[in-house]
Amino acid sequence: MKKQMLMVPGPTPVPPEVLQAMGKQMINHRGAAFGELFSEVNHLIKKVFQTENHVLIFPGAGTGAMEAAVVNLTEPGERVLLATIGAFGDRFGDILEGHGVIVERVEAEWGMAIDPQAVKEKLENNREIKKLFITHNETSTGVTNDLKAVKDAIPDDVLMIVDAVSGLGGIDLKMDEWGIDVVVTGSQKALMIPPGLAFIALNDRAWKVVEENKAPKYYWDFKLARKFLEKNPPETPYTPAVSLLYALQASLRLIIEEGLENVFARHELMAKAIRAGVKALGLKMLAEDDVASHTVTAVYSPEGIDVGKLRKLMREKYGITLAGGQKKLEGKIFRIGHLGYVDWPDVVTVLAGLELALKELGYPVEFGTAIKAAQEILFAGR
Amino acid sequence: MKKQMLMVPGPTPVPPEVLQAMGKQMINHRGAAFGELFSEVNHLIKKVFQTENHVLIFPGAGTGAMEAAVVNLTEPGERVLLATIGAFGDRFGDILEGHGVIVERVEAEWGMAIDPQAVKEKLENNREIKKLFITHNETSTGVTNDLKAVKDAIPDDVLMIVDAVSGLGGIDLKMDEWGIDVVVTGSQKALMIPPGLAFIALNDRAWKVVEENKAPKYYWDFKLARKFLEKNPPETPYTPAVSLLYALQASLRLIIEEGLENVFARHELMAKAIRAGVKALGLKMLAEDDVASHTVTAVYSPEGIDVGKLRKLMREKYGITLAGGQKKLEGKIFRIGHLGYVDWPDVVTVLAGLELALKELGYPVEFGTAIKAAQEILFAGR
Numbered sequence: 001m002k003k004q005m006l007m008v009p010g011p012t013p014v015p016p017e018v019l020q021a022m023g024k025q026m027i028n029h030r031g032a033a034f035g036e037l038f039s040e041v042n043h044l045i046k047k048v049f050q051t052e053n054h055v056l057i058f059p060g061a062g063t064g065a066m067e068a069a070v071v072n073l074t075e076p077g078e079r080v081l082l083a084t085i086g087a088f089g090d091r092f093g094d095i096l097e098g099h100g101v102i103v104e105r106v107e108a109e110w111g112m113a114i115d116p117q118a119v120k121e122k123l124e125n126n127r128e129i130k131k132l133f134i135t136h137n138e139t140s141t142g143v144t145n146d147l148k149a150v151k152d153a154i155p156d157d158v159l160m161i162v163d164a165v166s167g168l169g170g171i172d173l174k175m176d177e178w179g180i181d182v183v184v185t186g187s188q189k190a191l192m193i194p195p196g197l198a199f200i201a202l203n204d205r206a207w208k209v210v211e212e213n214k215a216p217k218y219y220w221d222f223k224l225a226r227k228f229l230e231k232n233p234p235e236t237p238y239t240p241a242v243s244l245l246y247a248l249q250a251s252l253r254l255i256i257e258e259g260l261e262n263v264f265a266r267h268e269l270m271a272k273a274i275r276a277g278v279k280a281l282g283l284k285m286l287a288e289d290d291v292a293s294h295t296v297t298a299v300y301s302p303e304g305i306d307v308g309k310l311r312k313l314m315r316e317k318y319g320i321t322l323a324g325g326q327k328k329l330e331g332k333i334f335r336i337g338h339l340g341y342v343d344w345p346d347v348v349t350v351l352a353g354l355e356l357a358l359k360e361l362g363y364p365v366e367f368g369t370a371i372k373a374a375q376e377i378l379f380a381g382r
Numbered sequence: 383m384k385k386q387m388l389m390v391p392g393p394t395p396v397p398p399e400v401l402q403a404m405g406k407q408m409i410n411h412r413g414a415a416f417g418e419l420f421s422e423v424n425h426l427i428k429k430v431f432q433t434e435n436h437v438l439i440f441p442g443a444g445t446g447a448m449e450a451a452v453v454n455l456t457e458p459g460e461r462v463l464l465a466t467i468g469a470f471g472d473r474f475g476d477i478l479e480g481h482g483v484i485v486e487r488v489e490a491e492w493g494m495a496i497d498p499q500a501v502k503e504k505l506e507n508n509r510e511i512k513k514l515f516i517t518h519n520e521t522s523t524g525v526t527n528d529l530k531a532v533k534d535a536i537p538d539d540v541l542m543i544v545d546a547v548s549g550l551g552g553i554d555l556k557m558d559e560w561g562i563d564v565v566v567t568g569s570q571k572a573l574m575i576p577p578g579l580a581f582i583a584l585n586d587r588a589w590k591v592v593e594e595n596k597a598p599k600y601y602w603d604f605k606l607a608r609k610f611l612e613k614n615p616p617e618t619p620y621t622p623a624v625s626l627l628y629a630l631q632a633s634l635r636l637i638i639e640e641g642l643e644n645v646f647a648r649h650e651l652m653a654k655a656i657r658a659g660v661k662a663l664g665l666k667m668l669a670e671d672d673v674a675s676h677t678v679t680a681v682y683s684p685e686g687i688d689v690g691k692l693r694k695l696m697r698e699k700y701g702i703t704l705a706g707g708q709k710k711l712e713g714k715i716f717r718i719g720h721l722g723y724v725d726w727p728d729v730v731t732v733l734a735g736l737e738l739a740l741k742e743l744g745y746p747v748e749f750g751t752a753i754k755a756a757q758e759i760l761f762a763g764r
Contacts, residue, residue: 004407011408011624022404022625025386026393026576028703059578060601061441063620067601076598099598188621194408196441196578196623216458216481219442219449238445239570241578242393243404243625321410 007350008323009139009166009296009337011188011195014247018193021250022243029240035233041245042234044252045199048168048191048260049183051175055201056225057248059241062165062186065198067095068220069161069184072210073131076100080131081122081158083107083114083150087140087326092133092163099215104129110329111298113291114145120153131159136183137167140326142298142335143287144171148178159206165189168199169255170267170295170339181206190267190295192254192340193247267294270338270347273377277351277370278336281358286333295339298325300332302363307334310357317360318353344378389732390705391521391548391678391719393570393577396629400575403632404625411622417615423627424616426634427581429642430550430573431565433557437583438607439630441623444547444568447580449477450602451543451566454592455513458482462513463504463540465489465496465532469522469708474515474545481597486511492523492711493680495673502535513541518565519549522708524680524717525669526553530560541588547571550581551637552649552677552721563588572649572677574636574722575629649676652720652729655759659733659752660718663740668715677721680707682714684745689716692739699742700735726760 006013027033045055058064070092074080079102082093093103104126106118114134123129132154137144144167151160161182164173168183170190175183182202188195202210202222210222221237228235255263271294275285278299286298301307307324311334314320323335336350351370359365388395409415427437440446452474456462460483464475467490478485486508488500496516505511514536519526526549533542543564546555550565552572557565564584570577584592584604592604603619610617637645653676657667660681668680683689689706693716696702705717718732733752741747 006408006410008410008412010621011411014408019405019407023401025401026388026396026570028388028390028705029393029577030390030705031697031703059441059443059446061620061623064441064601070600095600098600098603186621188408188624194623194625195411195621196626198441218452218477218480219446221480238443239392239568239577241443241576241623241626242570243576243629244578244623247625315413321413323410323412 002319005320005346005349007337007346008321009189009335009339012192012337012340014194015192015251015254015341017254018247018250021246024246026242029242030235032233034242037245037249038234041249041252042229044256048252048255049175049201050173050177051201053201053203054226054229055199056222056229058198058220058225059196060198061195062198063091065184065186065200066092066163068198068200068222069182070095070099070101071215071217071220072213072222073159073161073182073206074099074101075213075215078102079104079129080133081106081119081126081129083119083132083134085112085114085135085141085143085145086110086138088138088163088165089135092135096133110141111143111286113143114150116146116149116153119150123154123158130157131161133161136162136164136173137171137293137295139166139296140329141286142293142296143291144293147173147180151178151180159209166295166339169263171293172264175201187244187248190339191248192251193244196241196244197248266343267339269378269381270342270344271295271297272381273344273347273374274336274338274351276377277374280369280373281355281365295337297336297338298333299336301334302358305358305361305363307331310334310361313357313360314353318356320350320353347374384701387702387728387731389719389728390703391571391717391721394574394719394722396576397574397633397636397723399636400629400632403628406628408624411624412617414615416624419627419631420616423631423634424611426638430634430637431557431583432555432559433583435583435585436608436611437581438604438611440580440602440607441578442580443577444580445473447566447568447582448474448545450580450582450604451564452477452481452483453597453599453602454595454604455541455543455564455588456481456483457595457597460484461486461511462515463488463501463508463511465501465514465516467494467496467517467523467525467527468492468520470520470545470547471517474517478515493525493668495525496527496532498528498531498535501532505536505540512539513543515543518544518546518555519553519675519677521548521678522711523668524675524678525673526675529555529562533560533562541591548677548721551645553675554646557583569626569630572721573630574633575626578623578626579630648725649721651760651763652724652726653677653679654763655726655729655756656718656720656733658759659756660736662751662755663737663747677719679718679720680715681718683716684740687740687743687745689713692716692743695739695742696735700738702732702735729756
């Protein structure tokens with residue numbers, strides 16, 4: 001027996017109610033029972049997207065949702081702006097370029113957020129660019145972009161297309177209120193269900209672009225998906241991932257019951273407690289406090305401590321799985337995922353495990369230091 | 383309380399062991415536990431595909447697997463041959479044309495199989511065509527194509543790309559032995575797991591085409607998927623649908639334990655018993671015996687019996703969900719799915735329900751007629 005704790009930024013732990021929901025037997029996806037399930041899910045997911053727009057749901061990974069946005073909103077040869085601050089921003093660029101789109105870039109050093117003024121200037125100096133692709137929360141660095149500030153800064157006629165895979169449902173993103181045009185996400189992060197669903201919401205002006213789009217597509221055809229979604233009861237063009245929709249129904253009920261604002265506050269509190277704890281041990285954070293993500297925290301391994309050994313010890317002796325660094329941060333940082341089904345006992349446990357493992361690897365630790373710092377935050381924040 | 387029986391050609395009923403497997407907690411998709419799961423699944427799925435080639439697995443629907451085959455194997459402007467005998471053959475054509483491929487067609491009347499000689503002649507008269515897209519088992523009509531005969535008839539240098547969504551795992555398809563180049567399928571049919579996984583296997587000469595292919599793609603990039611599959615332990619380029627892979631592991635163990643030949647024999651026996659029962663009631667079949675599918679049976683509604691009313695009565699009073707007709711067969715036929723987790727009690731029940739419902743709608747029925755005919759087949763076949 002060894003208790004296992006998965007603290008990577010996706011897949012995230014799934015609540016028991018949600019796991020159980022997947023045990024339900026199959027139903028006909030053209031029948032009334034599916035209509036009821038899909039109607040409820042469509043209704044509740046809009047609340048999490050903070051939108052009145054349709055949210056399209058496809059069987060697929062988050063990367064599929066990103067590609068779906070690209071093939072429905074861009075044409076080969078078109079010039080767009082990509083604001084990237086890490087590996088997943090770069091992936092958006094790879095997908096765009098893979099489809100023949102010409103990608104201009106605004107970047108930030110890994111660990112920093114995008115500068116809204118830099119985006120504004122780039123767009124003002126390139127008025128033929130009408131689409132901005134940007135990451136909400138960069139999973140590879142644990143940094144959240146200030147989407148509202150970016151949106152407020154850029155010209156009105158530029159469509160803002162957001163990869164919110166590791167943010168949506170954990171960090172506030174007011175799609176309608178802020179005027180974000182397109183939001184894509186996946187299922188296995190703050191939505192607390194297993195991987196396998198891809199989500200995309202578009203506002204009216206994004207739909208106008210979709211309606212005129214000529215890029216080849218079939219599986220990701222938004223117009224076809226909308227046509228089936230607007231049936232009564234709603235359907236999908238081809239077989240939906242029924243079990244994952246049962247899971248989604250269960251998880252959305254949990255999220256709505258807790259209250260979206262409370263969910264965001266919980267994520268913020270857990271993130272702050274973890275940061276306080278890690279800092280109390282003298283470890284260096286990749287991101288500054290003001291841009292630090294509420295869903296994933298990136299930490300430099302202490303001088304002389306091999307990050308691979310640290311993660312291995314955490315995993316094998318203490319049952320806690322942490323993520324490593326990606327691309328240029330590989331071997332330099334570890335990342336703690338704290339999104340979705342995560343509460344204060346998880347924070348205390350991961351910090352206690354970190355203290356134990358660091359001490360074993362020869363790093364000077366006074367047991368309880370990180371936990372005490374986290375408790376101060378938790379006590380004040382509750 | 384009303385017992386529910388889902389007898390549509392997908393999603394199909396999922397065995398309890400498989401539903402339970404989906405209740406497992408998430409794991410890190412870059413860790414050792416996932417490597418073990420994915421290794422076993424990759425090993426076992428090859429047996430079901432009857433191939434030594436890699437079988438790629440993506441989060442997605444069967445339609446996604448079809449589009450994946452198109453964007454990895456064809457180029458816009460290329461001319462290919464489509465052999466279509468129903469709605470899903472036509473869908474392959476829609477996907478191809480959606481990607482700018484020029485589609486030549488060989489068709490058969492709905493309810494008939496493709497004529498291998500017609501395919502051969504078309505290809506011999508159009509030697510610039512190097513790819514044949516064809517359906518294994520046409521779900522909309524309940525007809526199985528003789529893929530071996532087609533393969534033996536066509537020129538050697540033509541790549542044969544097969545949609546086996548409603549056939550694979552239920553009807554024999556010897557990919558390697560017959561020399562089929564590409565086979566695609568989905569999870570929610572004879573594989574007995576919920577919808578949400580897309581599968582593609584390719585032989586060496588198909589991989590050569592993939593390697594030279596320039597069509598834009600990212601999510602469905604076979605080369606990228608193979609690169610990750612060949613890691614040790616195997617991985618996927620982006621987050622896999624972990625729960626569905628647990629389900630797949632459980633279902634593949636069941637299939638291998640039963641023995642693939644026994645699984646095929648069971649499907650054949652159930653199909654024959656259902657056909658015998660339905661015929662004994664005097665109902666007309668869409669397909670002749672020699673091309674009739676072992677996984678789905680299409681039946682004309684008797685003269686004067688509204689097929690919608692029949693399906694509704696079956697569903698609401700007897701708890702048995704049957705499928706209707708698609709496209710040009712809508713309102714004319716009903717379809718009984720009998721693939722995957724289906725055994726003789728299901729056959730007896732669906733026939734008994736059919737007798738009850740038909741009698742209630744005024745069709746002359748001597749109770750037990752269909753069941754007796756089915757029992758004769760079951761008794762002889764065991």
